[in-house]
Amino acid sequence: MLRDKDVFSIREVAFAILEPNGKISVIKKPIYEPPTKLEMTSSINSVSLPVTLISDGKVLHNNIEKIGKTSSWLRDELRHRGIQDTQNVFFAEWRLEDGLFIQTSSPKSI
Incomplete structure (x- = not known):
């Protein structure tokens, strides 16, 4: 949707x-x-589709391998962000342009 x-x-x-x-x-x-007309004059380096790594607390191990990472890399990234358990992650994705994005089950204020 x-x-x-x-x-x-x-x-x-x-x-x-x-x-x-x-x-x-x-x-x-x-x-x-x-983008505005001004923004359209700058070049875009690359665009890639995001890869879902965690959905509703479940780790998608095949997708981690697809991006050339390991499960221990993902655990380290979560711990670095103060997340101890994947069950607390609603959604996590990887995109080449901007790396790892994590949405926890109880979102923090933006």
């Missing part, structure tokens, strides 16, 4: 609302809004 709204990574979303009709409304974070 997010891809239908031109959102390819959950990290782009400031707010997502599931409407009564079953459709989704999305407000992107300002950094992910369409």
Whole structure:
């Protein structure tokens, strides 16, 4: 549903609302809004699809291997961010351009 709204990574979303009709409304974070004419003059280095590493607390080991990392790398990254248990992670993804994104089960204030 997010891809239908031109959102390819959950990290782009400031707010997502599931409407009564079953459709989704999305407000992107300002950094992910369409560029202005001035911004369009700068070059884009690369674009890649995000790879989901954790979904609802479950580690997707095959995806960790796909990005050339290990499970111990992921554990270290989680601990570095104060997360001791993957059960506390709602969603985690990796994207080449900006690395690891983690959304815990109880989101912190932005």
